Every structure is written in structure tokens, then in C-alpha cells.
Amino acid sequence: MPTPTDDDALFAGTRAMFALPDGVIYLDGNSLGPLPSNVAARVARTVQAEWGAMLIRAWNDAGWMDLSGKVGDRIGRLIGAAAGTVMVADTTSINLFKVLDAAIHLNSERSVVLSDTGNFPTDLYIAQGLTARLPGRRMLRTVAPEDVMAAIDDTVAVVMLTEVDYRTGRRHDMRAITGAAHDAGALVIWDLAHSAGALEVDLAGTGVDFAVGCGYKYLNGGPGAPAFVYVAPRHQDGIAPLLSGWIGHAAPFAFDPDYRPAPGIDRMRVGTPPVLSLEALDAALDVWDGIDLARVRARSILLTELFIAEVEAACPALTLASPRDAQARGSQVSFRHEEGFAIMQALVARGVIGDFRAPDVLRFGFAPLYVRPEDVKSAAAILAEVMDGRLWDRSEYRLRGRVT
Numbered sequence: 537m538p539t540p541t542d543d544d545a546l547f548a549g550t551r552a553m554f555a556l557p558d559g560v561i562y563l564d565g566n567s568l569g570p571l572p573s574n575v576a577a578r579v580a581r582t583v584q585a586e587w588g589a590m591l592i593r594a595w596n597d598a599g600w601m602d603l604s605g606k607v608g609d610r611i612g613r614l615i616g617a618a619a620g621t622v623m624v625a626d627t628t629s630i631n632l633f634k635v636l637d638a639a640i641h642l643n644s645e646r647s648v649v650l651s652d653t654g655n656f657p658t659d660l661y662i663a664q665g666l667t668a669r670l671p672g673r674r675m676l677r678t679v680a681p682e683d684v685m686a687a688i689d690d691t692v693a694v695v696m697l698t699e700v701d702y703r704t705g706r707r708h709d710m711r712a713i714t715g716a717a718h719d720a721g722a723l724v725i726w727d728l729a730h731s732a733g734a735l736e737v738d739l740a741g742t743g744v745d746f747a748v749g750c751g752y753k754y755l756n757g758g759p760g761a762p763a764f765v766y767v768a769p770r771h772q773d774g775i776a777p778l779l780s781g782w783i784g785h786a787a788p789f790a791f792d793p794d795y796r797p798a799p800g801i802d803r804m805r806v807g808t809p810p811v812l813s814l815e816a817l818d819a820a821l822d823v824w825d826g827i828d829l830a831r832v833r834a835r836s837i838l839l840t841e842l843f844i845a846e847v848e849a850a851c852p853a854l855t856l857a858s859p860r861d862a863q864a865r866g867s868q869v870s871f872r873h874e875e876g877f878a879i880m881q882a883l884v885a886r887g888v889i890g891d892f893r894a895p896d897v898l899r900f901g902f903a904p905l906y907v908r909p910e911d912v913k914s915a916a917a918i919l920a921e922v923m924d925g926r927l928w929d930r931s932e933y934r935l936r937g938r939v940t
């Protein structure tokens with residue numbers, strides 16, 4: 537077990553690798569990670585020395601074509617996935633579409649996609665759209681998160697879940713659910729949007745079939761960073777991609793009129809990769825080099841426990857919406873209040889950036905790479921000032937229509 541002093545030094549080092557604005561305590565890296573300092577120079581270099589100077593030759597000479605798999609392997613280390621099992625491409629929604637279709641077809645005798653009512657809307661929308669269009673009686677069944685285990689039966693083709701609930705931070709037991717699904721003959725897809733870079737994830741060891749996740753949250757790849765998709769080796773060559781694009785072809789530059797999927801994870805590619813965004817994500821991942829996710833998780837628990845204790849001591853009007861048991865939540869803490877929107881606006885105006893999720897959730901993400909215990913204490917103290925003085929009770933804090 538590392539001593540606190542070791543961790544303080546480790547995370548002071550990682551914090552120094554970010555360009556954080558002065559006067560801000562950033563507790564929204566679970567939605568958009570902050571800017572790592574090396575990203576701007578990397579993107580500028582790609583623009584000038586590669587795009588500008590090498591022109592189209594850069595696809596080969598600067599390695600642009602191989603970047604999606606290379607960055608995928610770097611993310612793979614953070615989620616317990618072997619080299620050659622993670623591809624960076626498209627968005628989380630699109631990757632979910634690809635693997636959900638693949639999983640449904642691998643288990644085509646069965647009709648049900650099982651998810652939970654707390655899942656992120658895009659996951660449910662993708663499943664609704666896909667199941668409605670497939671032939672046969674395919675359907676999405678959603679149950680309360682705590683009822684998922686009991687709902688896994690022999691009608692279920694695919695269990696499709698997000699490990700960490702975006703609103704409350706509640707965490708599913710990935711190992712137990714994956715095991716139960718497999719015992720019942722179902723496949724599993726995990727959305728790791730709020731897990732990758734926040735928790736220890738062991739996709740290979742847990743036997744997960746498919747996973748997807750975002751590049752722009754805890755991985756800090758920047759707004760609209762490409763997402764990732766994981767396919768277990770045992771499934772890779774058995775998938776017939778629904779999105780059968782040319783970059784996922786076995787020989788894209790043969791320009792063969794007939795589609796033939798590439799071997800392995802490459803068939804999860806569809807079209808031309810977004811090179812500038814991939815370079816930004818690749819540079820952002822440098823912060824993770826040599827970082828042990830077990831230490832990140834231990835630090836995250838320390839930060840979230842501290843925040844809960846400080847806020848509950850000072851803000852009796854706020855109700856904890858996250859699980860009290862640290863093992864049962866991810867790296868965020870949420871509180872409920874009917875004036876949550878205005879409270880969050882008042883906090884943001886004072887430099888504490890979290891976000892609000894309707895109808896009443898104040899959400900705070902704790903990314904140990906750059907959030908320190910002293911930030912947690914300061915944020916809780918500012919929240920207490922806002923609550924004690926009813927500083928949120930102003931008309932300008934009630935104006936809705938913002939993104940977050």
C-alpha cells in the first residue's frame with residue numbers, strides 16, 4: 537500500500553502536466569477532461585510538419601493510418617485489454633451500434649437486449665433504433681439497475697450496461713453480471729464512458745465480450761475526441777460488421793468492389809480516421825504513462841469520501857444521491873436539491889465547475905490526475921457558502937438552455 541506522501545508526489549506530477557486555468561476547481565472531467573499541456577504543440581506539429589509539409593504522404597510516412605490501433609492499444613492498457621483488441625474510432629454511440637448489432641447476430645436465436653433504466657440515453661436510443669429495425673421480434677427490455685441480475689434469463693441475447701451511472705455514480709458489479717450473463721448464455725456489452733481512466737477495469741480477466749467508451753472524459757482527449765471499442769479476441773473474426781466501410785476492409789487500397797472484412801479488430805473501423813483528434817488523444821494519453829490504475833482508484837476513493845464528509849457536515853439541505861459505499865460508486869459524487877440547477881450556476885460563477893443533471897442532480901467528478909484534496913475542501917467550503925447565504929437565489933442563475 538503506497539503511503540499518502542508517495543501518492544501526493546505522484547499526483548502533483550500528473551497535475552503539473554495539465555494547463556488548468558487559474559481560479560478554477562475543475563470537477564467536471566467526467567464530462568470533458570481538461571487540456572493536457574502537451575496537446576497543443578502535438579496538434580500544431582501534426583498540422584504544420586505533417587499535413588502542411590508532407591501532404592498526402594503523411595498517411596504512410598507519419599503513420600496516420602495506423603494511429604487508430606496504436607492509440608487503441610494505449611487505452612487497452614488502462615482497461616485490461618490486450619494489444620489488438622481495442623480500436624479508436626467514431627463516437628461511443630456509433631461504436632455501441634456496431635457491437636450491439638454484432639452481439640445480436642452472434643446470439644441470433646434469442647430476442648432480448650437487456651439494459652437498465654438508468655443507462656445513458658444514447659445507449660437506450662441506439663438499442664431502440666437497432667432492435668426496431670432488425671427482422672424478428674427483437675426488443676429492448678429495461679429494468680431498474682438493482683434488478684438486472686434477476687432479469688437475466690434464457691431469452692436474453694445481450695446484456696448492455698454502463699458500468700458507472702452518469703447521474704448518480706452507482707457502479708454495477710461488472711464481474712458478477714458478466715459471469716451471470718455468460719452462465720445464462722447471453723453476451724455482454726459494457727459502456728466504460730465513466731470507467732476508463734477512473735476505475736480498475738479488467739476486460740480480459742472478466743471475460744467481457746464487447747466494450748465501448750469515450751476519449752474525452754477521464755482520458756482527456758478533448759471535445760469530440762474519438763471513442764474506443766473493444767472486441768474480445770474470440771469474437772473478432774466472427775463478426776460481420778453492419779457498418780461495412782472501406783477502412784474496415786481487408787485491403788482498403790485494393791478498391792475491391794466487394795466488401796471483405798479485415799481480420800481482427802480492424803474490421804471495427806468504418807471510414808477515414810480523424811487524424812487531428814487522434815493525435816490530440818494520443819498526446820493526452822502521455823499523462824497515463826506508468827500510472828497504476830489501482831493508485832488512481834485509491835486516490836479517487838479518498839477524494840470522494842472527503843467530499844461527501846465535508847458536504848454532509850456543512851450542507852444539510854443537500855441529499856447524497858451516490859452510493860455511500862465507495863466500492864459501489866465510480867469517481868463522481870452527486871447530491872440532490874430541487875434548486876440544483878441554480879446552485880450549480882452559483883458554484884460555477886465562483887470557480888467551482890461541476891454540472892447539473894435534470895431533474896435535481898448536482899454532479900461532481902473527481903479525477904485524481906489533477907484534483908487535489910485541498911481542491912475538494914475548497915469546493916465543499918464554497919458550496920457551503922452558496923447554501924448558507926442562499927447565493928443561488930438569483931434570477932440569472934435560473935436561466936436554462938445551457939449545454940451542461
Ligand SMILES: Cc1ncc(COP(=O)(O)O)c(C=O)c1O
Nearest residue numbers: 627628629656658698702727729
Ligand atoms: C455512458 C455514456 N455513453 C455514451 C455517451 C455519449 O457518447 P458519444 O457522444 O461519444 O456518442 C456518454 C456521454 O456523452 C455517456 O455518459
Ligand SMILES: Nc1c(O)cccc1C(=O)C[C@H](N)C(=O)O
Nearest residue numbers: 566567568656702703729939940
Ligand atoms: N458528450 C457531451 C457533449 O457533447 C456535450 C456536453 C456534455 C457531454 C457529455 O459527455 C455528457 C456526459 N456523457 C454525461 O455523463 O452527462
